[in-house]
Amino acid sequence: MARAKVILKPAPTNLASLIRGLYGRVAKQLKVDPSYVSRVARGERQSDEIELSLERELRRIMSMVSTSHNGAKRHSAKRSRTEVKKKKKVA
Secondary structure (H helix, E strand, C coil), X not given: CCCCCCCCCCCCCCHHHHHCCHHXXXXXXXXXXXXXXXXXXXXXXXXXXXXXXXHHHHHHHHHHHHCCECCCCCECCCCCHHHHHHHHHHC
């Protein structure tokens, strides 16, 4: 029996990529249409539940950005070994 191949996508490294799909993710969690989430976000409609979910999701995104990780618990800025060694010698 053949094994199913699992394709892992690398986590996005910039803010725009993290925010893309925000309304869709919130809509899926709350089982509503993404256009309704968009309308609530723009202030055309009101829903405390959707506003709280949007805030929660945005906090999650900002925590990934503020810790300078790319979402996969890896630093987004790569340094070579020589740069690390030079920095240790100076300190």
